[in-house]
Amino acid sequence: MSYPGVSFEGRMASVEFRVGERAHITVDSEVCRSCTTKDCVRACPANLFVPTTDGGILFNYEQCFECGTCYQVCNREGAITWTYPAGGDGVVFRKG
Amino acid sequence: MPDDAMTVDAVVVGAGPAGSAAALELARAGRDVVLLERGAFPGAKNVYGGVVYGRILDDLVPQWWNEVPVQRWVTRRSTMLMTPTQALTIDFRTSAWDRPPYNGMTTYRADFDPWLAGKAVAAGARLVTSTVATSLLRDASGRIAGVRTDRPDGDIRAEVVIACDGVNSFLAKEAGLLPRADSAHTTLGAKETLALPREVIDERFGLAGDQGLDIEMLGCTSGIPGGGFLYTNLDTVSVGVVVGLDGLVAAKVRPEELIASLKAHPAIAPYLRGAELKEYSAHMIPEGGYRAMPRLAIDGMLVAGDAASMCLAAGLWLEGVNFAMGAGLAAGQTAAEAIAAGDTSARGLAGYRRRLKACFVLADHKRLRNAADIVLADRMQQEYPGLACDFVEQVFTVTNPVPKLGMAREFFRSVRLNDVRLRHLAQDGWKALRAFR
Numbered sequence: 001m002s003y004p005g006v007s008f009e010g011r012m013a014s015v016e017f018r019v020g021e022r023a024h025i026t027v028d029s030e031v032c033r034s035c036t037t038k039d040c041v042r043a044c045p046a047n048l049f050v051p052t053t054d055g056g057i058l059f060n061y062e063q064c065f066e067c068g069t070c071y072q073v074c075n076r077e078g079a080i081t082w083t084y085p086a087g088g089d090g091v092v093f094r095k096g
Numbered sequence: 097m098p099d100d101a102m103t104v105d106a107v108v109v110g111a112g113p114a115g116s117a118a119a120l121e122l123a124r125a126g127r128d129v130v131l132l133e134r135g136a137f138p139g140a141k142n143v144y145g146g147v148v149y150g151r152i153l154d155d156l157v158p159q160w161w162n163e164v165p166v167q168r169w170v171t172r173r174s175t176m177l178m179t180p181t182q183a184l185t186i187d188f189r190t191s192a193w194d195r196p197p198y199n200g201m202t203t204y205r206a207d208f209d210p211w212l213a214g215k216a217v218a219a220g221a222r223l224v225t226s227t228v229a230t231s232l233l234r235d236a237s238g239r240i241a242g243v244r245t246d247r248p249d250g251d252i253r254a255e256v257v258i259a260c261d262g263v264n265s266f267l268a269k270e271a272g273l274l275p276r277a278d279s280a281h282t283t284l285g286a287k288e289t290l291a292l293p294r295e296v297i298d299e300r301f302g303l304a305g306d307q308g309l310d311i312e313m314l315g316c317t318s319g320i321p322g323g324g325f326l327y328t329n330l331d332t333v334s335v336g337v338v339v340g341l342d343g344l345v346a347a348k349v350r351p352e353e354l355i356a357s358l359k360a361h362p363a364i365a366p367y368l369r370g371a372e373l374k375e376y377s378a379h380m381i382p383e384g385g386y387r388a389m390p391r392l393a394i395d396g397m398l399v400a401g402d403a404a405s406m407c408l409a410a411g412l413w414l415e416g417v418n419f420a421m422g423a424g425l426a427a428g429q430t431a432a433e434a435i436a437a438g439d440t441s442a443r444g445l446a447g448y449r450r451r452l453k454a455c456f457v458l459a460d461h462k463r464l465r466n467a468a469d470i471v472l473a474d475r476m477q478q479e480y481p482g483l484a485c486d487f488v489e490q491v492f493t494v495t496n497p498v499p500k501l502g503m504a505r506e507f508f509r510s511v512r513l514n515d516v517r518l519r520h521l522a523q524d525g526w527k528a529l530r531a532f533r
Contacts, residue, residue, distance in 0.1 A: 005356060011376045018136070043344055045286045045351040045378035065378045066141060068264045072279045072380070073345050084266075087246050088136045088226030095289040095332065095375040096143035096205040 020089030029056030114401025115260030121428025139209030168308025183363035240396035265403035281384030287336030290371035315481030411471035
């Protein structure tokens with residue numbers, strides 16, 4: 001049995017985000033260059049980590065679930081700086 | 097507000113079930129308590145995975161079931177063992193769960209958490225939303241003495257801080273109670289909430305009125321330690337997976353791919369035909385249980401709920417919100433007493449652990465401290481669901497003209513088919529008996 005799946009963009013469009021001005025998570029791409037596994041790329045449920053051609057990582061904080069998976073699986077000290085968005089900003093789950 | 101810090105008796109960080117329960121008890125004891133919430137409203141950051149058990153509310157809110165924002169009362173509970181092509185379901189339903197005081201409910205955290213926070217506010221707690229507690233304040237002696245927030249002039253001094261700031265608890269980490277990261281004891285839950293008309297849900301799942309179903313699944317996560325779940329809301333169905341972070345990383349799959357494969361399973365897909373995605377969500381779960389719990393009381397601070405690793409992930413029992421509420425109540429009561437007695441040191445707050453040990457919160461966690469390891473072990477995840485499914489398939493496959501093999505021979509055949517060693521099966525069975533005794 002199959003039915004049409006939803007695209008990743010459609011999936012993320014189902015979630016409300018109040019995007020703050022400050023990037024609450026930052027990635028030090030220099031550190032990421034030495035990482036061979038880049039586990040954050042696959043583990044992030046919002047798919048926010050994008051490997052770049054030069055071996056670094058691009059990160060988009062705007063659609064972040066604030067779950068913490070990325071820093072938990074990261075094996076490079078200092079690669080991911082993780083804080084919460086400013087109060088009231090960030091993800092708003094309605095059916096969580 | 098003047099530029100000097102606001103001073104209160106207690107500050108509770110996080111208006112989830114632990115924090116609201118703690119603030120409620122403090123307010124009822126007549127204490128001046130501020131309840132901080134970083135979301136725009138309580139529950140905005142929260143996700144759960146199936147059932148909230150409400151009996152802990154009996155003493156707090158008489159006849160809570162008449163007012164709690166419930167979706168459905170769980171009257172039917174299934175445990176499903178799966179392989180990619182098979183499913184063996186143990187399905188239980190009882191009318192005892194269909195009437196007050198009920199057993200479990202499904203709800204949306206964006207409804208449930210504000211309801212409970214409202215109880216704290218009605219009792220006199222001050223709820224401050226859209227505010228992050230960014231760090232701990234300490235007095236001249238180095239003792240915890242409040243929190244700094246991300247509001248201008250937002251320091252809040254308090255005799256007790258109650259950290260109910262969730263699985264990532266930066267306050268417990270700052271206090272040195274939790275490691276920076278603990279991927280071995282942390283799982284990721286990823287969930288889709290899908291719209292279906294109420295009548296369709298009633299028909300597909302054999303429900304009526306506000307009856308609900310919760311299915312817990314084993315063997316549906318591509319061999320990654322974890323499980324799946326599906327539960328019914330009024331006019332949505334929530335389906336998802338919970339997987340260990342280390343296993344997820346090792347398997348090199350994406351979380352939503354695991355949901356997609358669960359949704360496509362022949363035992364699940366017919367339930368979800370035509371369902372439309374309403375919301376995708378994800379949240380971490382602290383599953384280390386008793387052995388991973390931090391110190392719960394230090395000078396000037398208590399820790400409760402997910403921040404204290406109080407989710408019970410014990411296979412048969414998957415509970416969290418009730419543990420958070422139970423711990424929050426105990427924390428609030430202890431803090432109120434300690435403030436009244438003028439001693440909010442670790443010693444003055446030691447009653448917290450005593451209270452938790454005397455009730456289900458630590459009693460259940462201690463009793464089931466080895467259960468998670470057994471449920472998440474490789475053989476339980478990768479071999480035993482197939483063994484059970486193959487055995488049942490063989491037993492019920494009529495092979496005429498070949499006569500029936502008999503149960504014992506069918507069993508050993510399934511054991512061989514799944515490369516299970518009888519020695520392991522016996523060992524694991526014994527371990528499971530001990531862990532769940």
